[in-house]
Amino acid sequence: MAVFPNELAPYAADASAARGRLIAEPASPTRTEFQRDRDRIIHTTAFRRLAHKTQVFVAEEGDHFRTRLTHTIEVAQISRALARSLQLDGDLAEALALAHDLGHTCFGHTGEDALQECMADYGGFDHNAQALRIVIDLERRYAAFDGLNLTWETLEGLVKHNGPLLTAGGTPTERYRTRGVPEPILAYDRVRQLDLATYASAEAQAAAIADDIAYNTHDLDDGLRAGLFRLADLKEVPYLAALLAEIEALHPGLLELRVVNELQRRLITRFVEDVIRTTQEKLAKLAPESVEAIRHAGETMVTFSPAMAATERSIKTFLFARMYRNPEVMRVRAKADQIVRDLFRLFQKHPEKMPGEWRRQALNQSEERRRARTIADYIAGMTDRYALAEHKKLIGDIEDLR
Structure with missing residues (x-):
């Protein structure tokens, strides 16, 4: 049976010993x-x-x-x-x-x-x-x-x-x-120095690798749902082929939707268990007695094993070719790119077209660099549908993104 320890390890970040906030507040x-x-x-x-x-x-x-x-x-x-x-x-x-x-x-x-290209001259x-x-x-x-x-x-x-x-x-x-x-x-x-030359806590490293695990697995699901590739195409990745064979052996003739869900579940579990096992081995060698030892370890501690890292790269390679660079996805991306650029150029020329507090901030900026940052802050905060609506209202409709 799995054991889930309640006590924090000596290398964990300790909330009671946190370095505090820029502005002091009562606990x-x-x-x-x-x-x-x-x-x-x-x-x-x-x-x-x-x-x-x-x-x-x-x-x-x-x-x-x-x-x-x-x-x-x-x-x-x-x-x-x-x-x-x-x-x-x-x-x-x-x-x-x-x-x-x-x-x-x-x-x-x-x-x-x-936005990076629009802001290239402004930081x-x-x-x-x-x-x-x-x-x-x-x-x-x-x-x-x-x-x-x-x-x-x-x-x-x-x-x-x-x-x-x-x-x-x-x-x-x-x-x-x-x-x-x-x-x-x-x-x-x-x-306030953030020690930019050291690694972050193991908690931050766990969040980072969790990001990789999540988007690799759910992008496979979304790509299948969108029809950008078929379940059989996943067999191009040996690790996924083995998981699909495992599911077929245990549940022959299973409905495809359930196969996809079983694949996701297994893939997340294998990723997570590999990270835990690999990290525990690295921690045993380092024997860190504090979070500072993690920060100064000279390498990321919360990682995949070399074999699983290779599997993760192979999934990314598959997704890049079949999903992220799919012609239909690229077509939509080109239109989205145009919307962002159009809005940035418009607000540069006519900051008065920005709403409320954003307009006031932009108009009060005498330095072009700071005004550009205000415009970037405004656009970066937009949701997809708000950006579409603002573009339609201020510039003109753009062909449907579907």
């Missing part, structure tokens, strides 16, 4: 600091907007495809499962999972790519940096401060869940070598 008598962070994230406007933001397919294409919100909920569930088995703080892992996509634009990565655009901007500035829910005033550990994990941003020598790591570390992250780091 809660009923919740830990990480539980408060999680709750604040759930109640944000940015979190609610995820319900109407694209994962891969825009909302008009069907009611059952994943959105950023349903994807986020799946990531949170997996991250908690990993945290529980690895004796980590599940509340911090969940908070980071819930926050990891807050900075995504309308129309998924297409919107981000379009660029990065969804992780945008998530940070949301929780430190753009959410205006509290009387005493802008943003959510989250703990240092949550902010660190939000920024560094995919690994260090700087080398020990202070230069950008490989991921940021071309574009540089996003300015919003560097700006906050000057106010």
